[in-house]
Amino acid sequence: MTVSDAVVEKRRGLSPRQRAQRSRGIQYAVLIVIVVVAAFTANWGQIASVFFKPEFVKSAFTSGLPGAFLKTIEYTAGAFVIGLLGGTLLALMRLSRVAPYRWFATAYIEFFRGLPAIVVFVAFSLLPLAFADLVIPLDPYGTVWLALGIVAAAYMAEVIRAGIQAVPKGQIEAARSLGMPAGVATRKIVLPQAFRIVLPPLANDLILLVKDSSLVFIIGTSAAAYELTGFGRDLANTESNLTPLVTAGFCYLVITLPLGLLVRWLEAKAARAH
């Protein structure tokens, strides 16, 4: 350190480290004030009895929460499969040399990505009115899977397209030089590598799908078909207490938090491979 540096330091009074310490001190002080004020002003008894009443947690478990939990997983899993298959098809169409395929895929993707998912669900709820003899098989699964899957396919198509384009060109050339027709090269060489690349973002899409499955109640399913949100809402309504909904909310975290860890683990693994 030179003499002039030392002079400047003195004039400002505080070193960068001292300033950082002071800033941290202020932040802690503000936090303590907020906590103290909240502790003294809030009606904790009422909050606890509205949001976290143990007997309602218990009644939620006995009156069908596990079933709703299972439904959420079933709805999500089926929609994920439809989204994955549809998304792969759309991604391949988007990269096709046949222009109309590209147009269709682009229009589809832009349309369903630009639309609030809830609009699609409202549309599905109105379908039986518009087409009286329309029967979507596997009720209620068929309708739910289709509604969720149609939107998911649009999101996944873009992810998968990026994955396909990230496969090095040399891989396709090697496949062609071995005499593989384009279809075989895509199926055996390109897609397996593309899916490895897009595994982390696809797992991310799965998390979004778990949450989107809550929109199912808009379609107007019967009580037996309720997933977590529908179940929690219904029970909270009848009990005039939010505890069932909070319980259902925690169930989502039971699904999404491990998935989030999975995404991070996959990302770390992908980073190591490079």
Next chain:
Amino acid sequence: MTAAAAAEPAQSLAQPLVHAVNVTKSFHHNEVLKGIDLDVDRGQVVCLLGPSGSGKTTFLRCVNQLETIDGGRIWVDGELMGYADRDGKLYRLKNKEIAAQRREIGMVFQRFNLFPHMTALQNIIEAPTQVRGESRKSARERAMKLLDRVGLADRCNAYPAQLSGGQQQRIAIARALAMQPKLMLFDEPTSALDPELVGEVLAVMRELALDGMTMIVVTHEMSFAREVADTVVFMDAGVVVEAGPPKDVISNPQHSRTQAFLSRLRSEHEHP
């Protein structure tokens, strides 16, 4: 032999395996090949030498139709590559037919291009089982023989990422050989390797040449070209400048461009 090939009058063993006539190719108005003529006889090893950008790699890729040519014709074993000739007019073959032509030609790339999601063994049996419909059992047996031949039988279950560059390239050679090609194309097979790994790949190629495989090799390895090549072709700026046995072209080049290239290569070799 197919009916089309039989119809051509001069198909005999005396014909060269590769017969290229006046091949031209441009990328965006940049003429990379300006009329290449090249014959390769059965069992011959031809080394293509020349500065980067001279068109060697492009020509190699034209032979197996990884690039389409703009003019001229290339025959491999009497078959016109990429086109059907009907009364002097050329019609582009269907992709499936071109894929079938490529099966007869093995290619080894500078950057190996092994399939990273498959083991060494799976890399080798993939094309024979998928494309030729060979049973997994017989493809496996042949693959193990090929792995033995390139000295890597013990690494058959390793993934490419677990192998050194030299080992990957030897697997890539075995993969190409598994299709039992008539012709092998090598595109700078040792350029991406650490110097100490070059020898093991060249040794495999040398053995392949001794076994009578017809090979076209784009390389900067002068000692390999001098020892193994029957013909050395020197290319520059999209034309063949000079061609002949290595003792003529490498040891006693006639053309000033060949002389300049070789002396530059030699000085780089001495003072890298």
